[in-house]
Every structure is written in C-alpha cells, then in structure tokens.
Amino acid sequence: MYLNFDPCFKKSALIILIIFFSSSPAFGADVRATVDNTNISLNESVSLKVIVNDGGCDVDTSLIKDFKVTPRGESTNIQIINSKYSKEVSHNFLLFPIRKGHLSIPALPVNQDGKVFYTQAITVNVSDSPSEKSGMADIFITADVSKTDPFVSEQIVYTFQLFQAVKIANARLKEPEFKGFFSIKIGDEKTYRKIINGRNYSVTELQYVLIPDKAGKIRIEPSVLTGDIARAASRSRTNRGFPFDSFFNTRQLEPKQYITKSINLNIRSLPAVPETVKRFSGLVGKFSINSEISNEQVEVGDSTTFSVTIEGEGNLIDLSRLDLTVPDHWKIYEDKPVEELNTGPRGYYGRKTFKYAMVPIKSDDYVIGPVSLVYFDIDQEKYLPISTEQFAVSVKPSGDPNKAIFADDVQTENKKSLLPKKITVKVIGHDILPIKDDLTAMKNQSHMPLFNYLVCVGAPPLLFCFFTFFLLGYQKQINEEKISRKKALKILKDMSVDRLPENELLTSLYQSLCFAIRSKAGGKGLSITSSEVERILKPAGCPEIIIESTAALLEEIESIKYSGKRLDQADRSDLASKSEKVIKELCK
C-alpha cells in the first residue's frame, strides 16, 4: 500500500527537513592547536591557541615541559552562515622557551564533558638570542660580579644591566635569591646611555653588595626580566606602502622574557689564622686605624675621651668591639660605636668610631694605647695587624673635693671589683639538640576520633540518668510497700470484731489482707482473688506455706461474703484470729 502525496507537499517537506538538519548544531568537538611562530629566539615568546568547536572545555598544559606557560584568557567566536551555527572557543597561552633547540609542544588533552580529545603536537625551533655586542638585539640584559673567587666574608658586587634600544613596557625583574650570601642593594638604579656597535642604548643598572657566608661552590641563579614590547600590528605589516599607514598605524604589545646567564662562584675559606695572631677581628677587606685623645693633661676625677676609628672597605658592619687595655686606676665608660658606612661600586666603605670616656682616679703618668687589631687583607691575601699610636697622659691631684670623693667612690667600687665579677652568660654557638633514639618513638600518639570522644563524654551523664531513674523507681516501690504494710496493720488494729456488722468485718479483713499482700509484693490494686495470690507472692520470695494459707483465707472470706452465710460469735473470732495471724506473717 503506497501513500500518494501531492508533489508540491513533497517538495515543501524536503525543504523543511533540509533547513531543520542544516541549522542544528555540530555534534562532537573539533580540537586544534595553533602557534603564531615556529622559529623564535630565546628571549621571544610563542602565542599558543587551543581552539575547540562547540562549547567550553578544560585544557591541560601541564604536559608542556620545554616552555614556561602563562594563561592569557579565552575568546569566543560565534558564526551563523547560511543558517549554520558554529561556536569556537580559543584558549590562549603565552609560552616562553626555557632552552634553545627543537622544542616540542606535545599533544594536549582537552576534556569536554568527560570526553578527552587531543590537539596535534607542534615543534618550535628556538635559536640563540642575537649577540649582545653586535648591536642587533633591541633589548638585552647582563649580570656580572666583581670577583668570582672571593674569600668568605669578602664583599663582592653583583651588577645587573638592562640595555634597551626600544622601550619595554610593564617590565618586571625577578632577581636571584642570592642564597649563601648576605645581600643588600646599593642605592637606586642608575640610568645612562651607551653606544654599542653604533647603536644607542639606554642602560639601567642595579647593583648589590654580596658577602658570602660560607666556603664552597655557589651558583647565582639568572635574573629574569619580563615585559612587553610595542610592535606594529600585523594588519599594518601586511599593508606596507599604504599611504595612511603612519596615520592609522596601530601598535600592539608583544610579551617578552629575558634571562641572564647564571654565575658560578668559588668561595674560598680564609687561611688558617697564624699562631702569632692573638685574636682575629673578623674584618675582611682593606682597613686603617687611628686614634685620638681629647686631653693629655688631666686632674683626678676629670674625664678625657679616647676615640679609635677604623676606616676602609669591607665588612666593617661586623666589627662590634675592640680590645682596649686600660691602665690601672682608670675608670672607663664605653660609648655606642658610631658608624658612617656607605655602599658604593666597590661595596661597603666608611668608618666606625669607638669612643671611651676615661676618668683617672689616682695621680700619676700613664700611657694609653696602643689599640691593635688583625684583619684579613684581600689584596695581599694574608692577615695584617694594624695599631694606633700611644698617648702619654699626665694625671695631677685634684683641688676639687667633689672629684676627690668621686675618686674615693671609684676606688671603693674597684675594691668591690676584686670579688669575682658576675658575667652575663652569652651564647657563643648555635646548634640544635640531638635526636631522640628511644623506641617509644614508634608508639602511635594519634588522638581520639571526634565520634569516640562524643561517646566517652556523653556516656557518663546518660548512665547517671539511667541509674537515677532505676533507683527512683525502686525507692518508690519500697515506699508503696511500707504504706501498704502500715495500712494493713492499721485496719487490723482499728477493727472491732464483736461490734462491726458482718459485711463490714469481712470487707475490713479483705482489705487488710490485700494490703498485706501488696506490702509483700508491691503493686497497686485492692481486688485480689485467691487464684492471683500465688502469682503475686511467689516472685516476691514468700514461703509456700504462707502463700497457701493466704490463698485459703482469702477464698474463705470471699466465699462467706458472697454466699450470704451468717457468722456466729465463735466464727467471727476464729476468722479474725486466723486473719490476724496471716496478715502479721505477711507484714513481717
């Protein structure tokens, strides 16, 4: 059976179907990677685009090992051409080469909705940067040190220079860490111009003083400069010769990275201190020493100032005290040293002055000085002693009684000083205490999980509540039993066997007996039948004979009560005495 459609309807349906399928989005991801340049030099960068059709995704760039990767955001391109919808998302990255050679950008995994697609691998040829001296490079950087084999504590100068023939924007410098050195920057950066191979460069220079801490081979890591260089936009490059180029010329910033070479240093230990040297001051460099005294003619109690100045280039900052020999009968007051240190192209230089206020306490002729110290001379590479001149000081008796008293006080103080002086204990070495070698270190000390802690802390109050509740219940039962006993005996006591009507007598006996049963076994309710007696009394540990007699008595009372039997006086007395005996037995 065939359906016959109108030819016009068939055409219309066909057109609708074509439009419908052609306008539906493309299924499945098309992933590709592109770079802007495959031949670059070491200080240039490559712009990598990972383009994915149809929607967002994650690009894993961790596989790129030969380049430093910097993400530069995403861009989206949506097109509808002839009712065909397409969407492209570009993931942009900037790659800085780490070394020269044929470097590879491997196939990068792109994760889209749980499915992984791969880009194609790309090889980039990285060549050396243009020679610095050729004048070809627009921008280059250099780093150098003033000496590559200094001694420990000898200062050297690290110089970083940025040469730029074109301007660099957003420049960021990452200096080395100077591991193994005490480092300090010398002043502000200097800027000057220099012509290399006929090309005019603007030079920016930074300097650091480095003082090595320990001997051995040390590597100063490269300095890294990153920044953007303005380049003519690609559109203007393609339209060379267009008359309005200079007017419409647009420029775009191209990211760049420059790296200096690393510097290897061999730090030498200082030679062994000769035995003739009493104490090495720790100074390394080139130094001189001189001294002066404010007054060579003084009276007892007068003060004179003795100054010692050490001047030169080197680690003066490390010198904290001098060995000054004070004559007897002088009191000395040490002042804080005055530093006038500067940093220059050769490192630290300047002077350090130690001042002492000296007061004589006895008249005589004295010699002050000389003050000596030993430093390590870096030019001669040996330990050199330097010393100040001597001063002859004449001390005369004082006419001022106050100064004489002062002198006496100082003498008394000096006598006291014959006793052993208290010395502040100073730490002269630094190290850690040794490891612990006992096997208790193998014991686990993990703390309790939170849930266990909650149980441990919550259990005592819960147990307390439980036991308290139980005890209260028990106490209540005991109280009920006591009350029942009292009631049973009270009814028995108040009951007048001879005068009470028969019905009331039987009711009283019945009630008393019920209370007696309740006093033994607890519980509530005063309507107990003879058949229930055993069930109630047996669990309470009541002897069998009492249970039987109680049941029999209860049955007898019930049968008399409900049968309407008349009791004579003898029966009443007999029933009452039987009841009293059983009740008292139960209430024991």
Added chain:
Amino acid sequence: MQIKAIKATVCCIIGILILFNILYASETMSYMNGIKAYQEGNYDEAVSQFTKNVQSGINNGKLFYNLGNAYLKQENLGRAVLWYERAHRLMPRDPDLRFNLEYARGLVKDQVEEKTSPLIKSLFFWNYILSFSEIILLSIGFSISFWLMTFFRCIYSKKLKSFFLNIIYYSLLNISAVLILTGFYNYYDFIHVKQAVILPEKISIRSGLSDDSTELFTLHAGSKVKIQSEKNNYVKIYFSNGKLGWIKRSAIEIINT
C-alpha cells in the same frame, strides 16, 4: 570437625601475630637505620628512613622531632619547621623540642607579625601546656569522676555533702566543663582551621591564580600561614592583617594533617 576449625583459627591468629611482628620489626629497623644515618651525618638517608616510619602510619612526637632535626641538618628549613610544629602539637612540653623549634624559628627570615597575646596564653594556659590527646583524656577522666560523685551524692545524700566534699564536687564540675569545652574547641580547630608552613626558600604571594598575577609580597621558608580557601591547585593564604594572597598548593604543607 570442631578440632579442625579450632586449629585453623589458632593458625590464623599465629599468622596474624607473626605478620604484625614482622611489620613492627621492619618499622623498628627503619627507625634504627634512620638514627644511625643521622649520627653518621647522612641526613638524606635519615630523612628517607624516618619518612618511611611516618608513611607506615606512626604518629609520634619524637619521630616528628627527629625528622625535623634531619631536615634542619639538611638545610631544608621549611620542612624542618613543619615537622617541629607537628611534633609540638603532640608533645608541647618537651624541652628539646622547644629549644630546636625556637632555633628553627629564629632562622626563618620573615618576622611573625601576629603573635598570640600573653594574656590569652595565661588565661588558657592548659591549652598551651597540654597536648590535644592529653586534654581529651583528662576531660573524659574528670567527666567520669564528676558523674560518679553526682551519683553517689544522690544515693548517700547526707554523708557526701560536707564542706570539703562540696569543694571537691564543684571543682570537678568546673574542671571537667572547662576541659570538655577545650576538647571541642580543639576538634573544631583541628578540622576547620588549617595552618601551613611555606616550603620553598622564597616565594611570591600573588593576587590571582597564575604566575603572572601581581606579586603582593614574598614569604620565606618556615613561615607559618593560615589557609583560607583552595582552588585549582592554588591556595589562598593569610599571613597577617592585610597580607593575604594566592600561592601554589605545592609550595606549602599543612601542619594538622
């Protein structure tokens, strides 16, 4: 049939005991090798051996202290401070540890800008001299003592209400309440407040989650920071008031693991 089952059970128990013994022996051997390597100056080997012990699940202050020593001798200040800090949580009163930790902290280049106030330390002194585990055990002990005494007071109401016993009773109540609250605070702190140590010699803290984000400040190995959040292999850290930013996850190690 029954005898066979008993035999199999006994064999299983003996097997498990032997296996446990072998494992313990290998851990002990590794520990002893670590000590020997340290004493011979082979700090790399010492670190490797002590790390094996830690990886086998041993959580001990002395072991962490030894590991801190080995790292410090290796001149790895970041990891040395990390392991000393971990040891300090387990044995806060150990004098050797306190000495070495202070020494290591002295080598850290960054100055600590936010210190716990001495007043807080005096007010909550027990939390600074007792370890986490000790506070937990003491709080449980005091809590049990308090509830036992409460129970006996209910039973022997008149005998256990003298002045002296009242003082003991209310002291137990206060101490157990304080210790339990401290215990819960410590659990909260352990679970929610993540402290970490900077591992590299020098690292830049940046404003965003990439290497080219603006550098805000730099920190050095051994500095302690608080972790505020984590995203795409980066963590947001807090050093002091006004000093927070993003850093790579691999550049830090969390203390309270």
